[in-house]
Amino acid sequence: xxRFDKEIKNKIDSFESPVASDLWSKIETRRAVxxxxxxxxxxxxxxxxxxxxxxxxxxxGIWSYYQIDLENVTSDEIKEIQNKIEEKAEIQSKVNPTASxxxxxxxxxxxxxxDNAFYENPKKQIISNNIAKNLNAENNSLDISRKTYKNTAQxxxxxxxxxxxxxTLGFSSNHARTIENSSLQTVVQTATPIVVKDNITFQNFSxxxxxxxxxxxxxxxxxxxxxxxxxxxxxxxxxxxxxxDFGFSPERTVKYLTVKDSYFEGYAEQRNAxxxxxxxxxxxxxxxxxxxTGLTFxxxxxxxxxxxxxxxxxxxxxxxxxxxxxxxxxxxIAKYNRYKSFDIPLMVGYxxxxxxxxxxxxxxxxxxxxxxxxxYILTPDESWSTIQNDNVVYKNWIGTSWVANIGAYxxxxxxxxxxxxxxxxxxxxxxxxxxxxxxxxxxxxxxxLGLRFRM
Amino acid sequence: MSxxxxxxxxxxxxxxxELALYQRYAGKMMxxxxxxxxxxxxxxxLLQDSFIKVFLNLPKFQNNGSLEGWIRRIVVNTALKxxxxxxxxxxxxxxxEYLDPGIAETIISKLSADEIIEIISKLxxxxxxxxxxxxxxxxxxxEIGEILDIKESTSRSQLVKARKLxxxxxxxxxxxxx
Numbered sequence: 001x002x003r004f005d006k007e008i009k010n011k012i013d014s015f016e017s018p019v020a021s022d023l024w025s026k027i028e029t030r031r032a033v034x035x036x037x038x039x040x041x042x043x044x045x046x047x048x049x050x051x052x053x054x055x056x057x058x059x060x061g062i063w064s065y066y067q068i069d070l071e072n073v074t075s076d077e078i079k080e081i082q083n084k085i086e087e088k089a090e091i092q093s094k095v096n097p098t099a100s101x102x103x104x105x106x107x108x109x110x111x112x113x114x115d116n117a118f119y120e121n122p123k124k125q126i127i128s129n130n131i132a133k134n135l136n137a138e139n140n141s142l143d144i145s146r147k148t149y150k151n152t153a154q155x156x157x158x159x160x161x162x163x164x165x166x167x168t169l170g171f172s173s174n175h176a177r178t179i180e181n182s183s184l185q186t187v188v189q190t191a192t193p194i195v196v197k198d199n200i201t202f203q204n205f206s207x208x209x210x211x212x213x214x215x216x217x218x219x220x221x222x223x224x225x226x227x228x229x230x231x232x233x234x235x236x237x238x239x240x241x242x243x244x245d246f247g248f249s250p251e252r253t254v255k256y257l258t259v260k261d262s263y264f265e266g267y268a269e270q271r272n273a274x275x276x277x278x279x280x281x282x283x284x285x286x287x288x289x290x291x292x293t294g295l296t297f298x299x300x301x302x303x304x305x306x307x308x309x310x311x312x313x314x315x316x317x318x319x320x321x322x323x324x325x326x327x328x329x330x331x332x333i334a335k336y337n338r339y340k341s342f343d344i345p346l347m348v349g350y351x352x353x354x355x356x357x358x359x360x361x362x363x364x365x366x367x368x369x370x371x372x373x374x375x376y377i378l379t380p381d382e383s384w385s386t387i388q389n390d391n392v393v394y395k396n397w398i399g400t401s402w403v404a405n406i407g408a409y410x411x412x413x414x415x416x417x418x419x420x421x422x423x424x425x426x427x428x429x430x431x432x433x434x435x436x437x438x439x440x441x442x443x444x445x446x447x448x449l450g451l452r453f454r455m
Numbered sequence: 456m457s458x459x460x461x462x463x464x465x466x467x468x469x470x471x472x473e474l475a476l477y478q479r480y481a482g483k484m485m486x487x488x489x490x491x492x493x494x495x496x497x498x499x500x501l502l503q504d505s506f507i508k509v510f511l512n513l514p515k516f517q518n519n520g521s522l523e524g525w526i527r528r529i530v531v532n533t534a535l536k537x538x539x540x541x542x543x544x545x546x547x548x549x550x551x552e553y554l555d556p557g558i559a560e561t562i563i564s565k566l567s568a569d570e571i572i573e574i575i576s577k578l579x580x581x582x583x584x585x586x587x588x589x590x591x592x593x594x595x596x597x598e599i600g601e602i603l604d605i606k607e608s609t610s611r612s613q614l615v616k617a618r619k620l621x622x623x624x625x626x627x628x629x630x631x632x633x
Contacts, residue, residue, distance in 0.1 A: 004618060005590035007563045008571060013591070015568035016482025017489055020499055026478055027506050032506070231461065383581075386604040392540050435540055 029060030046315055071381055118256070123433065243288040245419055251280040253306045256441045258430075264437040267380045271438070274378050280306040281443060288349055288452070298347040302366060304425075304444070308337040309377045335385060337375025339394075343368050344402065358417065359409035365400045366425060372396075391433050394440075399429040421448035460520050477506060480523060484530045489572045491534035492588045493541075495548055498576075505530040521562055531592060536581055539558065566625065574624045582617035589614050 101131060255277065256409030286300030310333065317331030353415045373387045373394050389396050405423030412418055430439035456475060464472025485502050492498035508529050516525055529604065573585060584603065588594045589610070594602070596610040602611070 002618070004563070005586075005623070008621075009590055011563060011566075012486060012490075012568040012571055014483070015486050015572070017485035017498075017569070017572065019485045019502065021483045023481070023499060023503060024474065027477070027503055030503065030507055031510060034511075099631065233597075390539070392537065393534070 018216055040393075061287065068414070105195065141326075147183075155417040180303055188211075214316065240292075241290045242455040243417075243452050244455060245284075245286050245288065245450055245452040246446040247282075247284050247286075247421065249282040249284070249418055249421075249423070249446040249448035251282055251304070251306075251444045251446030253277045253442050253444040256440075256443065258439040260437050260439065264380060266376070268438050270382070271378055274310060274312045276309050278307045278309055280304065280446070282361075282444075282446065282448070284345065285450070286345060286347075293353045294363065295350050296347075296349040296360060298345060298349065298362065298364070300345050302340045302343045304343065306339045306341075306444070307361070308375070310335050310337050310378075311386075312378060313377075314384065333376060335376050337377070337387060340372040341368060341398070342370045342372075343401070347403065349407075351407075356411045358407075358409040358411070360405075360409070361422045362407060363402075363404040364402050367400055368398045369399045370396060371431070393433065393436050394431055395433055398427060398431045402426045415454045417452040417454075419448065419452045423448055458517070460523065462513065462516065473510065476509075481506075481528050483523070484526060486528045486568075487527060487591075488534060490575050490591060491531075491538055491583065492576060494576070495579075497537075497541075501530070501534050503532045504537070524543065527592075531588075535584065538584060541580075548565060553586075563625065566628065570628060571625070572620065574628060577624070578617060580621060582611055582620060584631060585610050585613040586617035586621065 013150055099366055200366060255275075257271060259265050259268050282304040284300055284302035285297045288299045291297075310331045313332045314333060338395055343366040345364060345366050347362045347364030349360050349364075351358050351360040353359075371394060372389060374386050375387050377387050379385050385393075403423065403425045405421045407419065407421045409417035409419050425444045426442075426443075427441040430441060432440050461472055461476050461479070467478055481502065484505060485498060488498040488501040488505070489495070492501055505526070508528055508616045511582055512529070516522070566574075575586065578586065588599050588602065589596070596614070599605075599610040600607040605613075
């Protein structure tokens with residue numbers, strides 16, 4: 001340290017500057033306000049926690065309600081249900097497609113009376129309802145019955161009813177050559193009366209068929225193989241099918257700058273001139289929960305990195321060389337800035353199967369966990385400054401973004417799908433801090449490629 | 456009242472002890488704030504923010520060093536963050552002129568501490584920070600480079616320029632009195 005520095009330090013080091021008399025009361029007030037805010041935050045985070053726990057409990061309850069009822073199906077229960085189905089088949093055997101409405105009503109009353117005792121058990125009720133829907137026990141109309149079969153055929157998730165349906169058709173196909181090599185729709189039309197008239201028994205049935213997504217596709221031919229029967233194993237994921245996907249997405253990002261004060265318009269222009277977004281990419285993994293109706297819920301994790309090139313010529317740059325010489329003059333700064341975003345995607349969508357593809361439309365939000373950045377940025381006084389995680393320019397937490405995509409999933413096999421998702425992401429709130437004079441929102445678009453696995 | 460008694464009293468939430476701590480260090484810390492701030496109001500804001508942080512973080516204070524040194528570090532860090540933020544604000548910073556040096560270092564002794572602080576606070580932000588960190592806080596250029604995320608050589612050149620400017624400003628002030 002030079003003598004000059006020491007003299008200055010000695011002069012002012014122990015000097016006590018006068019302080020405004022009201023500063024202490026200001027500090028006291030600010031501390032009290034902070035405490036109050038902290039209390040409110042604590043309270044609201046408590047409420048949020050309660051809401052979150054309640055949501056989880058309710059979701060878990062709904063899930064387990066379906067799960068338990070259908071997971072532990074015993075052979076006795078299957079037998080009992082089979083008997084019931086036989087009983088229904090017997091009743092339905094009385095149905096003549098040309099029967100009068102009065103006759104149908106009479107059969108319906110008979111059936112309902114027999115059903116009452118059986119339906120007292122909620123578990124049986126659920127299973128039976130599925131079967132009942134497929135047999136159309138509630139509506140003794142063959143037309144509706146056909147529709148029910150068709151709907152069931154579109155159900156990709158496999159309920160007991162579906163399985164019974166498959167089994168029925170399978171047995172039917174053994175009994176009636178007419179349905180061989182027919183499309184499912186034709187099969188349904190042909191199979192329904194056969195099921196009724198043949199009085200199908202289930203003596204040889206010792207298990208439940210696994211679910212095969214392609215089987216439910218109406219445009220597909222019926223493919224039922226007895227070897228596909230998995231004895232004693234009930235479908236586990238009723239009424240949802242779960243998928244996990246892994247994707248990589250090359251992206252392009254555009255930034256939108258809005259000045260808070262017209263004074264900074266020039267600065268915004270200069271920022272646009274000195275920064276240019278280049279290549280961006282995202283990596284993600286998601287868990288999808290697909291309801292048999294096609295409704296989809298997705299949750300997961302995404303990492304996105306946007307690379308930006310900062311280039312600026314500082315005309316007043318000065319630097320001291322190794323030999324102590326001061327160098328002044330224009331200096332070109334060229335550096336890649338990196339913006340890394342760690343997000344949790346929460347999405348809802350709808351999926352539909354067409355041939356070997358599943359098409360999806362999804363939308364939702366990305367909740368940011370952390371926004372990490374490094375590099376340089378121009379300052380309003382035509383100087384340049386570093387970008388760090390210090391909440392000076394960009395926030396460390398950039399809130400939520402709106403996301404949407406169109407998904408096309410090609411079925412490679414029964415479990416694996418090739419994923420293609422053109423998508424976009426738009427920041428709902430400004431990524432810059434309150435004190436920074438410019439608001440910034442990013443719009444990213446890209447094509448996600450990856451694999452999706454059925455669990 | 457000893458430093459330990461002061462800390463214990465504050466930790467128990469005793470307002471009298473908190474006031475005593477504030478009164479003991481406010482003047483010195485105001486000097487630090489003035490060295491980084493552009494004007495008195497900004498210095499007071501810095502001091503206010505710093506003391507809020509001091510009371511908030513006091514339970515984390517470990518008696519490894521002096522309380523004054525610990526408070527001073529909080530003040531300097533608060534000031535550095537503020538200075539960086541203010542470079543993105545509309546407020547105009549006084550543009551310093553380059554004046555020829557040529558002043559005897561002894562002139563410093565003729566100026567009051569208050570006058571010197573005033574001159575330092577009027578230096579351009581970049582020079583002022585490097586000078587304060589180097590001369591007042593005792594950081595090396597390497598450390599300053601890490602704190603401000605600039606090259607070590609840039610810190611050196613900023614310091615050289617800060618000294619030159621400071622000397623010329625002191626000279627100018629001195630000549631006003633002559």
